[in-house]
Amino acid sequence: MVRCALLKERELTALTGQDSRSFLQGMISNDIDQLSPSRSIYAAMLTAQGKYLHDFIMVDRSPAVWIDSEEARCDELTERLSLFQLNSDIHIARQGHLLTVAALWGNEAISCLGLEEKVGATKPFGDGLAIVDPRLPSLGSRLIAPAADVEALISSLGIERATSADYDSHRLRLGVPDGSRDMIVDKSFLLESNFEDLNGVAFDKGCYIGQENTARQKHRGTIRKRLVKVSIDGPPPDLGVPITWNKGEIGTMRSSRDGQGIAMIRLDRWAEAKAESAKLHAGPAIVVPVKPEWANF
Template structure:
């Protein structure tokens, strides 16, 4: 019998945004509609530069009279400082919660059922004896995330029937789905959200109104300006280091991002990706001495992202 797996994500941390203006404050900053967050609900969102380039991504969760941001631990202080720049007269407090609250990820068959969320919509939450759990708002297959007091994690894992996962187990799971992992896969002040799947992963709301970087993001979508996409890839040979250029024939067409074992994420030019999918002479992709084969999941919509002309249709 297969049991779901879970692990504490030690590289994640929580920032609390509290105060009566918390919803309007974040609503004017981030890429998703914060009004969708109810107590215990969750959305996925990003904070951008005014030029529409990636700075931070995170989950936003309703937690009583506060909003909790599930973010990268190594960059939590930087995110709190950036939010503080925008605070001005907003009646909010921005508090990194350090090690008090832990983020636990659960995945595999039965993960949602283990916390009472079987069949629920992405982002739906359920209260636990302490803390709460929610379905990953990006993809149903991604699994669950739980935010709970750090001291309660061992009891939670044992009491809900989860097997212990390793970090490699978790990375294999997310890489197979094509899910980026913060600044491991998105380049700060360089990456565009639509290159990295934020539209399909429910990280952008097109009807919410203005936020930082909104104009550039909207223009990229409506004018078809995206020329690259971040996609899962299978590697034959040694796993290339992040940042290794990807070649097709004699030209550089992308680069490797994070990976484990024979799986990685790769940022690829769309014309090179189309050629690789079609096959034929000079279509193979290489990173160093290793063969790279794009394994595009069904949720990635490539056709709408690139100009429609001969040689670029899927």
């Protein structure tokens, strides 16, 4: 069964102009040269210290580059991009509700669109594009298209209609972080947020803002904590609630829903707690950290 949800919390920004790609190359964590009409990418923007600001999916809709990001923070994103464009030939425009972002998941969520099951695989879809999620194919596929095109697909293929909350449960089951709900703006680092495993950072490209500290963490192996999936037994903990055991704090809760969530966990303390078969608590709930199947740490 394929399910489809309209992601009204996402919005597109279009960048056009002859300098747009070279401009983005100096701004994002991934390699813009890997972006093509047949491949989309996942990337982030960082502070000069390498701390998280924004993450997004990037799509080549020549002559434009489309950026699929959090709707609630789209103004912040466009303002930051505009801050650095100076005299470059770049035009930045929010797309509002001209295009809809939809997520499809389930056993045939990729094949029903005629896509290969490859990270970021992309093809035209009506007046928009269909893509395999560039973070993780098991997340499913994504449609960026006029709402009428998405509705026509749902009707023609008998796809089950779902909600953003349903999709949120799906990505939590996989242990995939969701933007600023799970990463803390101006505080989180990419590698502790699993960006390398989620295809969001390139270590063989030129310089970009925040590159130096990200590369240093990679080569020194200094990541002491990670975002991990947690199962929750009890009332859902609020965002930021400490996770504790009998020797103190081990991490903090991030997003959660339906008995599962994401948490930032200290890896050494987690290993110690597992060795002692200790119970971890987030408020009155018991939480059990689980390393996502796709993670390599």
